[in-house]
Amino acid sequence: MSxxxxxxxxxxxxxxxxxxxxxxxxxxxxxxxxxxxxxxxVIVDFSELDYIDSSGMATLVEGLNLAKKNSLxxxxxxxxxxxxxxxxxxxxxxxxxxxxxxxxxxx
Amino acid sequence: MAYSEKETNAIVLAIDEASSxxxxxxxxxxxxxxxxxxxxxxHQHAIFRLHDHAQQVTDDCIKATPSSPLEPGGLGILIxxxxxxxxRFVHTDNCPGNILEMRINLPKENH
Numbered sequence: 001m002s003x004x005x006x007x008x009x010x011x012x013x014x015x016x017x018x019x020x021x022x023x024x025x026x027x028x029x030x031x032x033x034x035x036x037x038x039x040x041x042v043i044v045d046f047s048e049l050d051y052i053d054s055s056g057m058a059t060l061v062e063g064l065n066l067a068k069k070n071s072l073x074x075x076x077x078x079x080x081x082x083x084x085x086x087x088x089x090x091x092x093x094x095x096x097x098x099x100x101x102x103x104x105x106x107x
Numbered sequence: 108m109a110y111s112e113k114e115t116n117a118i119v120l121a122i123d124e125a126s127s128x129x130x131x132x133x134x135x136x137x138x139x140x141x142x143x144x145x146x147x148x149x150h151q152h153a154i155f156r157l158h159d160h161a162q163q164v165t166d167d168c169i170k171a172t173p174s175s176p177l178e179p180g181g182l183g184i185l186i187x188x189x190x191x192x193x194x195r196f197v198h199t200d201n202c203p204g205n206i207l208e209m210r211i212n213l214p215k216e217n218h
Contacts, residue, residue: 054182089189090186095177
């Protein structure tokens with residue numbers, strides 16, 4: 001698993017690559033919470049994410065709860081394959097705002 | 108007849124979730140805890156049994172699911188229950204630890 005950060009419009013973008021699971025979700029958590037402290041919305045880019053388990057999803061849920069508390073947006077972009085399946089199984093696809101790509105975000 | 112890619116992904120995910128729960132809560136993140144995965148079939152199901160040597164637990168551990176996915180905890184159990192047709196602990200007096208048994212219907216042509 002690796003991640004990198006970028007900016008797009010008024011958002012920080014967290015690009016996840018590879019697999020997020022119990023062994024590394026704490027790293028994602030740390031970075032996501034850091035980004036949310038910058039008082040900008042966050043887009044989590046799933047386009048190169050191959051796999052995510054419940055520990056990874058719990059990290060995103062924690063991020064979403066913090067974002068809501070601070071009146072910020074947390075959006076998932078380009079979910080597909082197995083990660084999209086996890087979102088559907090947990091019904092979190094009905095909770096998160098989901099867009100097809102980072103570029104589709106509305107200002 | 109084989110499971111589809113989507114079904115296979117879901118099964119892998121459920122076993123990953125079960126294994127993660129054993130590592131976190133059974134073995135308290137101890138890195139040398141052993142998990143044995145046994146895979147078999149009967150006329151109707153694929154059967155996955157995860158054996159551990161942790162302290163015995165009851166089915167109460169796998170029954171609770173969060174009322175809202177935004178509540179902390181329980182997503183792994185929710186996934187296991189959504190994917191599998193049954194999830195339960197099988198305890199025997201001869202066997203210390205736990206045996207978590209998960210069953211999923213075989214692809215229809217194999218019934």
